[in-house]
Amino acid sequence: MKRDLALLLAALGPLASVIALRPNRPEQADLLEYGLKVAPEGLTVDRMPGIGRARKYHEKFNFKVTNQTNAEYLGSAATCQLFDISVLPSTTDSTPIWQWSSEQAFCQAVTSVHIPSGKIWERTVTWTFTAAAVKDGKYKAVARFIPSGGTAVTEFVIRSVH
Secondary structure: OHHHHHHHHHHHOHHHHHHHHOOOOHHHHOOEEEEEEEEOOEEEEOOOOOOOOOOEEEEEEEEEEEEOOOOOEEEEEOOOOOEEEEEEEOOOOOOOOEEHHHHOOOOOOOEEEEEOOOOEEEEEEEEEEEHHHOOOEEEEEEEEEOOOOEEEEEEEEEEEOO
């Protein structure tokens, strides 16, 4: 077993030293606080067909990872993708109806993440859709911080104009 690990590390060469310098530390990940906000929280869409193109609606998601400890957080991700946000009906854990990463391309390099003590790592993304693309109902957004695996969830409502 040790021999297999040594062979693997030798094959990885310089990459192994990068991974060794910036390991994911589960004990650090447990000390991070995750928050996700959506705006607007209750969106009203007009489902009446009009002339021209379908109107586009927007939900903005703000994902924060806070290091409230007195030590810095050092972590890494296997690629340049450090987070993801998915939207799905709140009553199920089925396939997301939208996922931020599906519209992105990421470099294939180990990426280090450093969050100093008391600081916040933050990203904001926008989901753009038409009324025909979603049904009325309750939805949940799930944000995941890839270096630690930590998540945050928020719920919101989409309803039609009466």
